[in-house]
Amino acid sequence: MSNLKIALYLSAATACLSGCSALGASAHTANYRAPTYTPPNNNQLWVNYRPQMNQARVYQANYQTNQYAVQPQFMRASFRPQTHYQTQSQFNSGFPFRQMAEPADAPARRALMAQAHQALGVRYKYGGNSPGEGFDCSGLTSFVYKNGNGISLPRTAAEQSRATRPVPANDLRPGDLVFFRTSGAGVNHVGIYRGRGEFIHAATGGGRVMVGNLSDNYWQQRLVKFGRVLA
Numbered sequence: 001m002s003n004l005k006i007a008l009y010l011s012a013a014t015a016c017l018s019g020c021s022a023l024g025a026s027a028h029t030a031n032y033r034a035p036t037y038t039p040p041n042n043n044q045l046w047v048n049y050r051p052q053m054n055q056a057r058v059y060q061a062n063y064q065t066n067q068y069a070v071q072p073q074f075m076r077a078s079f080r081p082q083t084h085y086q087t088q089s090q091f092n093s094g095f096p097f098r099q100m101a102e103p104a105d106a107p108a109r110r111a112l113m114a115q116a117h118q119a120l121g122v123r124y125k126y127g128g129n130s131p132g133e134g135f136d137c138s139g140l141t142s143f144v145y146k147n148g149n150g151i152s153l154p155r156t157a158a159e160q161s162r163a164t165r166p167v168p169a170n171d172l173r174p175g176d177l178v179f180f181r182t183s184g185a186g187v188n189h190v191g192i193y194r195g196r197g198e199f200i201h202a203a204t205g206g207g208r209v210m211v212g213n214l215s216d217n218y219w220q221q222r223l224v225k226f227g228r229v230l231a
Contacts, residue, residue, distance in 0.1 A: 105173075105230045108149050112175040112230075115148040116140075116192045116200045122209045124202050135202040135209055137190050141177060144192060151229060157190040164227025177227040180219065187224050 118131075125134030129143060138157045145151040153160050161179045178199045180189040191201030197214045212219060 108230055109173060109175040112144055112148040112192070113194060115144040116194065119144065119209045120200065120211070122202075124204055124207050124209070126204075128202075136204075137202045140200075140202040140209060141190050141192055145229065149230075153229070158187045160190055161187040161225055161227060164225075164229055167226040167228045169226060172226055173228075175230060177229065178214070178223070179225040179227060180222040181224050182222050189222075193226070 119135065119140060122131045123134040124136065126136050127139065128134035128136050129139040131143075135143065138153075138155060138160055141160060142153045142155060145153050154163050157179060160177060164177055167176055172193050174193060174195045176193045178191045178193050178201075179187045180191075181187055182189045189201070191199035191212060193199045194211070199212050199214065200209065201212055202209045203212070214220065214223070
């Protein structure tokens with residue numbers, strides 16, 4: 001198999017919200033999947049990316065000729081902001097990419113999210129602490145952290161807010177906590193961020209554990225804080 005041309009366009013519009021800061025990436029980090037692609041006759045590999053993009057996660061891509069595959073890995077572009085042409089042999093040698101390590105807290109965050117997703121659909125119950133009896137918002141977060149990572153959180157949303165470190169919106173990672181003021185003067189609702197602007201919470205109105213979206217006006221108007229427990 002010789003000199004295969006693959007078009008990988010790295011777009012900053014799909015910037016990822018999680019995990020990249022621990023890798024030392026810039027805010028211009030993208031998460032995308034390469035398409036199935038038939039190479040044209042000139043058989044060269046080219047990569048086109050925006051000037052401020054320096055890192056992307058490339059997923060496995062099978063092509064219609066020769067079944068060429070790019071394996072999942074973090075790679076950082078080291079060439080200047082321009083369209084860069086290279087042959088397959090250059091690509092196989094590793095130039096101009098280098099593999100990046102997984103964030104140290106990634107396994108812990110995956111364990112948290114596994115617990116949170118298992119709770120989806122469990123009924124809402126004020127004061128509830130388990131799937132069997134139901135959850136309220138802080139009962140859910142306490143259960144997820146205890147069973148996912150052995151971490152004991154304070155029981156109420158307000159106490160959990162005080163016990164977490166503030167996190168900027170552009171550094172949110174799955175497993176971080178999202179705090180709201182739905183009534184009164186202080187924090188009284190909490191959810192677990194799961195990525196892509198979504199969070200899992202035990203909703204009074206919905207009557208169950210469900211997925212909310214931070215882009216909804218209701219939540220935007222009541223958002224107080226993003227908080228982190230893990231490193």
